[in-house]
Amino acid sequence: SPVDAARKLVAKRDQYLSLISDMISGTDIDHADGQKHILEVRRQIEDLNKTISIIKQSVKLSGDRVAASFNNVATSGESGAGISLSKRDLPKFQLKSAATKYFPGEESYDSVFHFLRIFEKVVSSSGNDVETVWKRYLPLTIPYEYDLWLKQELLACVSWKEAQESFVKKFNNSLLRLNARRAVQSACMLGGETSEAYFNRFSRACVEAGYDLCDTSIADAFLNGFPDHWQIQITALLCTSFPGVTSWTTQQVASCAINILSTI
DSSP: OHHHHHHHHHHHHHHHHHHHHHHHHHSOTTOHHHHHHHHHHHHHHHHHHHHHHHHHHHHTOOHHHHHHHHTTSOOOOSTTOOOOOOGGGSOOOOBTTOSOOSSTTSOOBSSHHHHHHHHHHHHHHTTOOHHHHHHHHGGGGSOGGGHHHHHHTGGGOSSHHHHHHHHHHHHOOHHHHHHHHHHHHTOOOOTTOOHHHHHHHHHHHHHHHTOOTTOHHHHHHHHHTSOHHHHHHHHHHHHHHSTTOOOOOHHHHHHHHHHHHTTO
C-alpha cells in the first residue's frame, strides 16, 4: 500500500540521515571526494523527502495518522530545506592553545578562524544556509563559561558576518596573531605540498595575522617560501605575464606558480 511504501522510504531516509551525520563530522573539509559524496547523499535525502511528501498528500491521511507514520523523521515540503543538525554533529569551540579543554575528546582548533571555517563548512554541508541558522547552532558549540557574552553580545548580532566579527574580537588574542604573523614571515613550502595547498595555508595565516593579501611585501614572503630553483621560474613567468611590474600580489605569484609547477 502507499502507506507501507512511505514507511519503507522513511526507514531508508533514517539510514541516510545517520550516515550523513557521521560523514559530516568525519570528513576533512579539504577532502574533495568526501565532500562530493556528502552532497550526493544529501541530494538522495532531498529526493526521498519529496517522494514521501507526495505520498502523504496522495493518500490523504488524517493528521494523527500522518504524525504516527512519520513522527521519527522531520520531513518538509519546502524546496531547499536543509538537514537538522544535532549537537553531536557540530564542532566544539576550543583552541589548542587554551589551557582548559571544555569538551574532552573533541577536536581543538588552531585559531578562531579555523573553528569558524569548520562550523560554516559543517552547516553548509548539511544543506543549510549559515546566514539563516547560525543563531540556532552556534550557541551549541560554545562552553557554558561564555553564556553571558553569548546572550548579551553574540546573539545581538543581526548577520553571520557580524557574528564572526564578534567572535574574533572576543577570542582572537594578541598571542594568536603573533603566532600567525610568524607563520607568514617564515613561510616555507612543505615537502609533498602542492602550490594550491601552500597558497591556501599561507592565505589563512595572513587572515589570522591581519595582513592584506594585496600587500606586495607579503607576496615576497610567499614567493621566498618556494624552493630556490622554482623561485627563478616563477619570477620569470611573472615578468612575462606582468611586463613593467616589479612587485606582485600573492594571488599573482600563486597563479604563476600553479601554471608552472603543474607541468613539472
